[in-house]
Amino acid sequence: MPPPLAGSIPTSRLLDRLPDLALLNHRGETVRLVGDLLAGRAVVITAMYTTCRGSCPVTSQRLADVRGALWPIFGRRLSILSFTLEPEVDTPEKLRDYAAAYGADARAENLPDWQFLTGSPTAIERMRRGLGLFDLDPAVDRDPARHAAVLLCGNPDHDRWSLLPSGLRAGLLVEGIRRIAGFTFEQRYGIRA
């Protein structure tokens, strides 16, 4: 990996522009968006809500499918973050029940961390806008049922991001996530440099 240029030049990464919001995860813990969830980590981020009958169950199942394959690549350095679009309804308890359906309610030994996030409506809205997970069409944006079935995967430190449709087959998703979010050459491309 080439060395970064002189550190005196400031960066304008997505990470630099995000507020360090306080959120609640499905285990009832308070977590900081930047400090705990993004900085120094590889992430896969998606929006959901527990009563969704549209794309959320499919997306969540797809994440459950690829979670095992991501562990040997990333270990603990990858987080999967599913944040709710209905923070007024989705309490940590409801999120925990939802997570249980995908085997993500408790920390697992050999699986990447998967957190379901809620918080104050303001905080969720700021996070959503900050990460850009909104639709330019305000009518579509106001309707949670019409949210996009996409995964925002990225490496906040390297400012590498990509939106992957969750409808991709699992093999392509794993390849995309590791290549975009990986820290090292080997993580990204599956071979030694």
Next chain:
Amino acid sequence: MSAVHEPLLASRRDVLKSAFAGAATAALATPVGDASAADPFAGATVAFDKANQSRLPPWAFTQPLVVPRILRPRAIGQFPDIDGQPVFLPDDPVPVGRTFHGIAREWSETPAAWEAYGCNPTLTGAAAWEDRQKCFRQIPRLDGIAAHFAIDPQQDSIKYLGTGSMPNWNAFPIKCYRIPMVEALLPLRPDAAFPARVFTYGGTAPGPMLRMRIGQPVVVRFDNRLDTETSVHFHGGHNPSHADGFPVFYVLPGKQRDYFWPNIVPLERVPEPGPQGPYAPALTEAQSTVWYHDHAMDITAFNASKGLSGMMQVFSDWELHLLRTGVLPSVGEASVTDPDQDGLAAGVEDPARPGYYLREPGKEPFFNPFDIPLVLQDKIIDRNTGQIVYDPEAHNGYLGDTFFANGVAWPVARVGDRKYRLRILDGANARVYRLRILSEADFIRSQQAGLSADELAAAARPFLQIGKDSWMWSQALERTSVVLAMANRADLIVDFGGMVRDVPPEAGPQVFYLVNTMPQFDGRGPKGKLDDGGDPRVLPLPFDVPGRPLVELDRPIALVKFVVERETAEFKRAHPDASIVAGKRLMENRRRIPDADVVAVREFVFERGKGAWQINGRFYDPTIANAAPQIASTGQRDGRDCAEEWVLRNGGGGWWHPIHIHLESHQLVSYEKDFPADDRIGPVDAVPVRPPIAPVDVTADIPNTELVANHDTTILGPNTTARIRMRFRTWPGPFVFHCHNLEHEDMRMMFNFEVVPDPAQDPNVAPAARSHGNAVTLGGRDPAAPAGPVGELPWEQPPVPPTPVREAGEFLIDPRGPRPPR
């Protein structure tokens, strides 16, 4: 601050009073949640300031326009001097063809499909190159020949009558270039606090310009020193799959790939066999204005916005003839000669810039100060940090409010009072330009009071268009505006002399502005209003056609300022003005592909789906072939090569999709527009209209010269359908076609087509053999199997689910002869 800027700044208040003001303030005040307080992109310097994109900063037009420097080859020689030789010593010991990602198999091996041309597929290496010099036929050589053209009144074009010729393949020795991809610190705005970290080819953005000649093969070693994987696409070229920039044929960080660009014109079967037999080089396929840019999977938009693009020019003997005879702007002999044509010449390199030519006549190849390439781009620059701000979530497409030409924000160019050739590239991620040229007085009037579309059309200065995309047209057309979608090029002749002819010389230098009048406020496409949604009827057609109403920015966005200075009589005598006028015949017309040659019709619908972008309801998958067209020479009908017709349909929603097809130029057969469907698109409703309500064939609105010309990118405006035809020639292997709105492309609006020698060959039965380019790569290193066969990385993904013909085995994919011993 010059006089022109003060009224611009004073007009800030007028902007808010303008017709757009209601929409502007409404859009800015629209609350989404409590985003007004929360949106981190709301900071003025990190967000796209769409309401004020026409406003110029006080320092606009103070920085001179930079014309990219011409890169010099590091070695020139015949195949045995180059193949396997460490020509990039001392700083790069890796021999040609032995880089990590190897070189195209066609470098040394001959595809079986070339047997139709008379090639011997069992030959390899130097013997194969000798063989190809014969089987790729001869092309006319026009050195020193002044009058070997004649106007053919039936074809309404020019015919070549000369007798001199040279080989199409390897007429001149191979040139080897080396371009490192490095991060560089470049100041992008003078009012920014820091220089920007820019992804560059060779340290500049846009990258260095390559000037190449038809008949002269080129190897370019791209050496990736960036913290990102890249893939270099030669846009508008006709090159091997390995060297075309297929999205997953990467140059990984720290690795290198040798791109082999043979610079041949493809062969076409002629209706009546001539002295060269049934095949002859299709001379109308010779490129002129081409470019290179990044094409890496998922992150093309990010990489391109950070700077990875550059211009190239290719010279055919036809074009050199037009330059030599003064039809096109040139400085005579120096504009048609290349000191490095047959080997590295002495004294032509700039000692101040090693690796680049001295910018002097006789030193720089095809030296031409009257030929100005312009790469137009828009970016968001964070003035606090100086960095390029890329919004990774710009679903609709990334727009910026700082306008660049050749990497300089709002530059000024000093030109003489004569004809100039401007070769303009829309290098933006998602912006469609409508370019006009306005005088200073008209421009100031537009900024102070606004000009209606009719007033703009009346004020716009006419110019000539002589080409689109890679290719020159058969004749020069007069225009007062030109629409450029992403990746389109326009080859223009602007007569600055004519513009100042009626101005007395004592009035001093005269000022003209290249302006963009296309109203566009989001990545969806041009719009008449500032708010999202808006009126899709802003532009009924993505072409400039007379008689159709236009909606234009009443305050155009200025892009480049031209200061026209008088040349001395002595200078004019030494360098006569170009003779080109409207209607001038330039090139032979391309032959239409007749109905009888079409062996397959395919339809592709481009639309939004499942939160991203799809073609025919599917996301892009690099491991499968979505179409397998037959290589033209292997499938014939009535003694002609086979061809395909593709129907490209915009699936609706008001989005604009410029569709770019790799490998081949296409002919436009028809263009349909469903005008009533436009009325169904409101600001919030993006539901496609199906079936079409009342499509109208508007093909006749497009000038015939443009219609029959070659295209590599055709824009689909809202509710439009284009029918195109093309032949798939020369190069087997996977290629892509996609929407050139780079965000749409990254979010999977892309398909593969795999050119196969036999229609019975299904490329999907053996995906492992072709993925990552194993089937198209010669050399290269596979660390997992160092002693095994050559080739790129094995594809790590599980193969595509088996098909019933999978038992046919892994061998079906590879139509070639045995590999040569290395």
